[in-house]
Amino acid sequence: xxxxxxxxxxxxxxxxxxxxxxxxxxxxxxxxxxxxxxxxxxxxxxxxxxxxxxxxxxxxxxxxxxxxxxxxxxxxxxxxxxxxxxxxxxxxxxxxxxxxxxxxxxxxxxxxxxxxxxxxxxxxxxxxxxxxxxxxxxxxxxxxxxxxxxxxxxxxxxxxxxxxxxxxxxxxxxxxxxxxxxxxxxxxxxxxxxxxxxxxxxxx
Numbered sequence: 001x002x003x004x005x006x007x008x009x010x011x012x013x014x015x016x017x018x019x020x021x022x023x024x025x026x027x028x029x030x031x032x033x034x035x036x037x038x039x040x041x042x043x044x045x046x047x048x049x050x051x052x053x054x055x056x057x058x059x060x061x062x063x064x065x066x067x068x069x070x071x072x073x074x075x076x077x078x079x080x081x082x083x084x085x086x087x088x089x090x091x092x093x094x095x096x097x098x099x100x101x102x103x104x105x106x107x108x109x110x111x112x113x114x115x116x117x118x119x120x121x122x123x124x125x126x127x128x129x130x131x132x133x134x135x136x137x138x139x140x141x142x143x144x145x146x147x148x149x150x151x152x153x154x155x156x157x158x159x160x161x162x163x164x165x166x167x168x169x170x171x172x173x174x175x176x177x178x179x180x181x182x183x184x185x186x187x188x189x190x191x192x193x194x195x196x197x198x199x200x201x202x203x204x
Contacts, residue, residue, distance in 0.1 A: 005034070013055065018096075056106055062095065086180070099160075125147075126150075140189070142187060144187060
């Protein structure tokens with residue numbers, strides 16, 4: 001939407017959708033917040049549906065852009081996974097408004113838009129899965145389920161929108177390092193217990 005009034009409208013929509021929810025926010029609410037008549041607002045947008053779609057598109061782009069670069073680096077899988085988790089946590093913590101709307105309100109999109117979002121999220125998760133799988137193949141990680149490991153890591157990271165506060169006791173960096181201490185210890189060979197669980201999953 002660019003700079004100027006259009007960007008102000010988008011940022012205002014993020015704030016209002018986060019504060020009171022997408023369905024409870026009207027076009028009039030957005031117009032009032034940016035100091036425009038409702039009719040004038042339509043010079044910039046077609047409706048609040050367009051704003052939600054733009055917010056979620058921005059969220060999806062942030063999800064994938066840096067991660068693809070991280071997993072393509074010629075580094076051990078453990079280091080790539082650590083960088084991926086740090087990126088994921090930082091991305092949500094630094095853009096809480098966008099990702100609160102993205103994670104909480106995406107089901108308000110049209111079915112076609114929801115399908116695109118779901119496909120994008122699956123591709124993002126697949127990058128985590130592939131990194132875990134490569135770590136297993138290279139002997140860095142135990143024989144766990146890459147899919148389950150990826151879902152656990154992303155689920156923990158995504159839930160930040162519910163409880164993280166920039167004014168809280170722990171910074172985003174400290175939270176990411178705590179996540180890594182738990183995740184990587186659980187994946188590393190000798191961590192105990194996971195191989196049997198993985199074998200049950202494969203045979204069950």
